Amino acid sequence: MKRVFMLAAAALALAACSTPALQHPTTPASAPTASASLHVAPLVYHMRVLPNGLRVYALPDPNTANVSVQVWYNVGSKYDPPGRSGFAHLFEHIMFKATKDLPPESFDRLTEDVGGFNNASTYDDFTNYYEVVPANYLQPILWAEAERMGSLVIDQATFNSERSVVEEELRQRVLAAPYGRLFYLDIAQANFSVHPYGRPGIGSIADLDAATVEDVQRFHATYYRPDNAVLVVAGNFDEAQFNQWVDQYFGPIVKPGRDIPRISAVEPTRAQGGDYAAYAPNVPLPAVTISYPQPRSTSPDIPVLAVLDDIMATGQSSRLYHGLVYDQRVATQVFSNFEVTQDPGAYTLAAVLSEGKTPDSGLAALEGEIARVRDQGVTEAELDKAKNRLLTTAIENRETAYGRASEIAEAAIRFGDAAHADQYLAAIQAVTIGDVQRVARQIFDDSRRVVIRYQDESKRAPGAPGQAIVASPHIQATALTIADAEVPSFALAPAAQRQRPPAPAAPVSARIPEAASRTLDNGLRVIVAPNHALPLISADLRFDYGDAADPAGRAGLSQMTADLVAQGTITRSATDIAQGIESIGANLAEDSGPDASSVSLQTRADRANVAFSIMADIVRNPTFANDELERVRQQTLDGLQVSLSDPGEIAGFAMTRAIYGDGPYGQTASPRSLRAITRDDVNRFHGVYWRPDAGVLVISGDVTPEQGFAMAETYFGDWTKPAATLPSEPDASVYSATPRTILVDVPGAGQAAVAMGLRGIARRDGDYFPLLVANAVLGGGYSARLNEEVRIKRGLSYGAFSSVSARLAPGPIVASAQTRNDAAVQVYQLIAEQIDRIGHELAPGDELTARKASLIGSFGRTVETTAGVASAISTLSLYGLPPEALATYTRDVSNVTAAQARDVAARYYDPARANLVIAGDASHFDAGLRRLRHNVERIPVSQLNLDSAALH
DSSP states (O other): OEESSOOOGGGTSOBOOOOOSOOOOOOOTTOOOTTOOOOOOOOOOEEEEOTTSOEEEEEEOTTOSEEEEEEEESOOGGGOOTTOTTHHHHHHHHTTSOBSSSOTTHHHHHTGGGTOEEEEEEOSSOEEEEEEEEGGGHHHHHHHHHHHHHOBOOOHHHHHHHHHHHHHHHIIIIIISTTHHIIIIIHHHHHOSSSGGGSOTTOOHHHHHHOOHHHHHHHHHHHOSGGGEEEEEEESOOHHHHHHHHHHHTTTSOOOSSOOOOOOOOOOOOSSOEEEEEEETTOOSOEEEEEEEEOOTTOTTHHHHHHHHHHHHSSTTSHHIIIIIIISOOEEEEEEEOOOOSSOEEEEEEEEEOTTOOHHHHHHHHHHHHHHHHHHOOOHHHHHHHHHHHHHHHHHHTTSHHHHHHHHHHHHHHSSOTTHHHHHHHHHHTOOHHHHHHHHHHHOOGGGOEEEEEEEGGGSOTTSOSSOOOOOTTOOOOOOOOOGGGSOOOOOOOGGGOOOOOOOOSOOOOOOOOOEEEEOTTSOEEEEEEOOSSSEEEEEEEESOOGGGOOTTOTTHHHHHHHHTTSBBSSOBHHHHHHHHHHTTOEEEEEEOSSOEEEEEEEEGGGHHHHHHHHHHHHHOBOOOHHHHHHHHHHHHHHHHHHTTSHHHHHHHHHHHHHHTTSGGGOOOOHHHHHHOOHHHHHHHHHHHOOGGGEEEEEEESOOHHHHHHHHHHHHTTOOOOSSOOOOOOOTTOOOOSOOEEEEEOTTOSSEEEEEEEEOOBTTSTTHHHHHHHHHHHHSSTTSHHHIIIIITTOOOSOEEEEEOOBSSOOEEEEEEEEOGGGHHHHHHHHHHHHHHHTTSOOOHHHHHHHHHHHHHHHHHHTTSHHHHHHHHHHHHHTTOOTTHHHHHHHHHHTOOHHHHHHHHHHHOOTTTOEEEEEEOGGGTHHHHHTTOTTEEEEEGGGOOTTSTTOO
């Protein structure tokens, strides 16, 4: 689901700014015009087909330290057997378990434990499995992928465990999320009467419970075969050696002699539209959607629809955002769902409405924008903007081995031809205004549309159906008809008989660009880190004051300031800013965190001057018009209302107060504090804290140090610093020493969120790296102990993790998981046990090495992109650390000993001192929790008071 405007917890703590004297950064005459074109180098790959039908694509690149291995199978949720919705997704999970030579969880040992990652996704048409690992681990990953293609072990214990995990995923994504039912169930079910696209891929609890081990074995034998897959590898490898390994590991897998069953269902031409009312518990704001039939992937109109979709629903200058969110203020979020499908699909436009708006008013506004583009067409400027943005996105995707491999695999599966990756870009560049209007008239046929009005259960009239949208009884499905004799069965071989994974090759070092630094006369520090691999430039401008600087009663002011800087300057309106930055395919993002406020920029190198001119303008010359303040305030209030309907978000708010009380880190934006913020507050905050001598500007990418310093001087050099001295940092060391047990009662919640939190350390504390390693052992990834105990062993959650947020002052340590309500107490006990254990036992050598590798690998992937480098360096600067600290990160992590990790954990991880927050339907866990914790505070969510440290 593509979100044009995302309501997230991080966007709820608002901030405010002040206006300095008039300052007008100039754009050099050499700045390119918006119509300038940029050539995108085609993807260079070599393709061959093995005798068993496996298509293999190789994209070697010596300029990275990683490889991405991806295997995409041409089978997705549309192939779920009859009565088994959610089956392909369930099977995706089982593919990560055992093979004849690999015990369960081995894929995580081979990827995360060596510094990489793995994951998979189930779409309507296909399922993809992918890894990114250090380049020297290519051979073991190829071997392992061949293992699970050819000898997957499917037993009852694995099946039961993963089915439980999938059911928790369904509860978390669908039942607990306020709009989960709408986006995961209702839209699909309303749009299809025959084609299996109308059967949601997430499935249902009943269908998942009905599945059997025999079903799974048949599914694997039917579809997981070499002639139904593509293997794509991108990164640093020798192609001749790669081909040898592919032949060795994948070549022996036999291609079955039977045909692959294919979906023959054809969705009938829709004779008339549909209009549905749907209701669900815990829906804070109404939503509306309009869907239309969409052509198949091979239609020549798909690139045109991509451009139309961008014009309609991407960015703040899009038709939907500008019309519904900015101008009419009828919506707080707008969405589009444009997924290219092998068979004709559905194109959806949607809006979550603002407080007080009705579904009918939201629907009328959405209809108006659709009619306007259909009947009046689009402008040349909109067309150019869409093309620029799609082109820039393609360049950004090609910045990593993972992105390049994904693009080739998707082209091969979705479109049937890997060359389509480049052909698609060419087709987009060739789209005309006439094409867009023609396709808009074809797609936006109101006689064939499907409308959904989605509201809270309380809005349902007495006697009306509670869930009006159900899957059609005529949905077709392909049965698994393989004879029993043709279904192979594998068992994990005894340890002594197992083939071991190949050993890794010699390591390939990550390339960290050398940074050059300079301080401008006004005190702005500038750091430039060149990387000329792609024509991209990233910039990150960070100021040393954030949410902790919010004054009493004005929590959210720093974030409000960040949100408002791009909503109008002395010479540009909010619309001008959005159109200006988006028309060149660039991205600007403004944010505030606990310790800092920031503006980040991502742009093509040939558009850098235009992009920097706009960036400098919003930083230096915001006007904070009252009308913009009121608009952003209402959006934020709407977002907060949505967040307070989600158990995970609620638990996060409560934990912040539990750890830090009324201290600067404890302040949480609330309806009251947001309504109290005035334009004067915003102006004052900006004037005091957004100043050059409090900032660092990091520029990375296709730029030399001299060019970077020149850009900084051009756009920020004449920015006058205030005469007043820099304000002192807030004393964020204040915290609440008494641990609390907070139970937030959310009646009818689809899940419970369980969190344990402690006060941790500051970033410059000498314990930082030992604590980072200790946390990696505890809950810093899929292979860590929390996930092992909660998800892998017991299937109680979709994931259990912990984090260390080291800040200027000691930040929080939080361990959390979401689970079904009746398992909340059990999950709390499991988390507490692991928190206690981490400070009392030495981590075994293999475990410690693996968790260090996961930290180092994650770091390596961060510095693989220009944006990652810019953000990492500016974050270091915030904490008074030099750019050179990037180069020592691997050594700092590697040098931590087991004793150091244990000893630091003993000081910081203590379940007796930990705060506990559980948000969910308390009727299921109140009594059980009180037997374990004597100080339970039960707070109905309707009475949750974020303005008070007491929360009530």
